[in-house]
Amino acid sequence: MLYDIIILGSGSMGMSAGYQLAKQGQKVLMVDSYHPPHIHGSHHGETRIIRHAYGEGEAYVPFALRSRELWKDLEQELGKDIFFETGVLNCGPESSPFIQNVLKSGERYDLHVEELSSDLMKKRWSGLTIPADYIGAYEKNAGYLRTYPILAGYAELAASYGAVLAGGQRVEEVQIKEGSIEVKTxxxxxxxxxxxxxxxxxGGDVLSQLGLQLPITVTRKTFAWLHADAPFQEDKFPCFSFDTDMGTYYGFPDISGTGLKIGRHDTGLAIHPDQKGPDFHDGDAEELLGFLSRFMGGGSFQLREGKTCMYSMTPDEDFIIDYHPDYPEVMFALGFSGHGFKFASAVGEVLSEMAMEKELTVDMGPFRLNRFI
Structure with missing residues (x-):
């Protein structure tokens, strides 16, 4: 069979694109080395933060807002909740570019971001031990997404529209042939x-077969769930992102008794994805507990489970979404640098528009590959 579009990698971005394309009548094949949802990609770990006042830069805000619209549409189509508005507390020194970007983008796009002093944060959320020179930027309409129901939902809907999911098929070779693209498993x-x-x-390995070398480094990251006491339960505490002199950390409240979830966003060990590096170890736990003892020292924590994951990092930590410069029939969305999942719904829409040669709903200028040339 000659498909209209083959998608290599059927995690969050690929599954979203497959759903969007199949819904519009395209003959779609989605290929993945595993059987999504699975623990080998960047969607594992059950939850992802969604925020719209964006510390990484205002260029992301229209993309984030379009993603929110599409997540709400997906909830309607699935008939289940996938987006939970716990609020997101961004915290750091007043001089932090990340915090200032959150405040500026919140003001520009009227996103209901509340600026809070250290004392106000500690008063509102017991358990916090925030330094006096730190401020908060609290976005009440932000929260978290459930990853596995999203992936499973996309797969079910894509199949209902005629898409074919070929899981458990590792791609060995990709070739451009006259009139078609050939993918060999x-x-x-x-x-x-x-x-x-x-x-x-x-993704970099796949595109290197087509003569394209991307500036992407894969890094090992760690996160963990911890038993936590009452101040950090979901009905009392938001998702959070902290830009500190100890590093950049993010996390989630205790959701349904699963424990407070926390990870470190910056640093990380460069790895190849087939060799994921060392398992979560005592040093990883000590690093996360060190952050908690300083900034959430009013609570008590006990390690429940630790895991590792992978970030695909670009030099500027921004996404790459573009066409292959030599083969316009090849498109890619890669290098999400640890903050991409919240955009998956809109990334799928953009990729479907690119594949069908339609006008893009969201401008992809900030994410083109040529910024590195």
Whole structure:
């Protein structure tokens, strides 16, 4: 069969694109090395923060707002909740560029961001031990997304519109042939008119077969769930992001008794995705507990479970969403640098528009590859 579009990598971005394309009548094949949702991609870990007043820069805000609209649409189509508005507390020194970007983008786009002093934060959320020179930027309409119901929902809907999901098929070779693109796995050869690469940490390897070297480094990251006492339960505490002199940390309240979830966003060990680096160890736990003892020292925590994950980092930590410079029938969305999942709904829409040669709903100028040239 000759598919209209083959998607390599059927995690958050690829599954969203497959759903969008199949819904519009395209013949879609979604290929993945595993069977999504799974623990090997960037969607594992059950929850992801969604925020719209964006510390990484105002260029993201229209993208984030479009994503929110599409998440709400997906909730309606699935008939289940996937977006939970706990609020998100961004915190750091007043001089922090991240915090200032949150405040500026919140004001520009009227996002109901509340600026809070250290004393006000400690008064509102018991358990916090914030330094006096730190401020908060609290976005009440932000919160978290449930990753596995989203992936499973996209898969179910895409299949209902005729998309084919080929899980458990590791891609061995990709070739551009006259009139088609050929994707070879261990047991099959698939052919399509166009190709979308959303293979996460493996995306650079795929595109290198087509002569394109991307400036992406895969890094090992850590996160953990901890038993926490009452002040950090979901009905009393928001999701959070802290820009500190100890590093950048993010986390979630105790959701349904699963424990407070926390991870470190910056630093990390460079790895190849097939060799994920060391398992979560005592040093990783000490790093996370060190942050908690300083900034949430009014609570008590006990490690419940620690895990590792992978970030695909670009030099500027911004996404790359573009066409292959030599093969316009090849598109890709990669390098999400640890903050991409919240955009998956809109990334899928953009990729579907690119593949179908439509006008883009959101400008992708800030995310083009040529910024590195």
């Amino acid at each position: 261990k047991n099959e050869i698939h052919r399509g008119k166009k190709l979308i690469v959303t293979a996460g940490a493996w």
